[in-house]
Amino acid sequence: MRAPIGDFETAVPAPDRLDDLVAPVADAVRHWSGSVPAEQIVYVETDPRWADTAVFVEHYGRDLLERSANCVVVAGKRGGGTTLAACLVLSTTRADVNGVVRRHLGARKASFAPMDLATGETGMEYGGITPIGLPRDWPLLVDPAVVDLPYVLVGSGRRRGKLLVPGKAFAELPGAVVLEGLGG
Template identity: 75%
Template sequence: MRAPLGNFTDVRTAPEALDDLVAPVAEAVRHWRGPVPAEELVYVDTDPQVADTAAFVEHYGQELLETSANCVVVAAKRGQTRTHAACVVLSHTRVDVNGVVRKQLGARRVSFAATDFAVGESGMEYGGITPVGLPGDWPLLVDAAVTELPYVLVGSGRRRGKLLVPGKAFLGLPQAVVLEGLGISAS
């Protein structure tokens, strides 16, 4: 099998790679109900030693710079109420935490969630958190630009390995809300 993006040598459909995925991601793939078949989700093995963006794109392909997305967990607070959510934006942008996220979650204050919380609650490794398999009660805020790409490279739940996911598949993830302007210029 050949990956739809990048220069990867170990490429399998996500259902064929369940043993390489953390439990919540494997479970989400096993019970996939999205707008595309689960077989269109592609797992690629990657070397965690080249996880840094610059090294990663040099090693696996320059086109990945424009087609990679980050999934970050945020903590929103209004009064005594705390809400956690995940945000997915293209990796050459940053999450508009103080604008779009704060407004969408109805919060006075939003910050990035503590690493221990994000890892513990998601069941995923730091640096590999993916929107596939997140806790079902977390809102999933997805930048509209992510959904418009044919394929997007995201984490697999582990530092080793990535998922290539059709952009339109993000529309069917639990609790997904697509928002214009969620990802803003990183400069």
């Protein structure tokens, strides 16, 4: 199979590579529902040595810079409580954590979650966190620019490997809210 974007040696429908995915991501792909068939989610092998964005796009395709999204875990705090959420924005933008995210979560303060909390709660590796397979009760805030793309490169849950996902699929994930102004 040829990858729909980028220049990857190995591109396989994600349901055929469940053993290469961390448990929560594999489970989400295994039980996939929505208008986009699971077979349209493509697993591509990548080398962690080329994880830096500039090196990554040089190696796997310059077109990926505008077609990649970052999934970050944020913690919203109000009183004594903390709400964890994920934000999905294009890699060329930054999530408006202190504005849009904080207001949406009804928090007094919002910040990026510490690495050990993010990895512990998601079951994913830092640098590979993906919106597919996140805890179902988390809000998933998605920038509309991500949803509008035919295919988006995101993490696979591990530092090795990525997923290519039709943008509209992110709007259908559990807890997803498409939020104007999220990525700035």
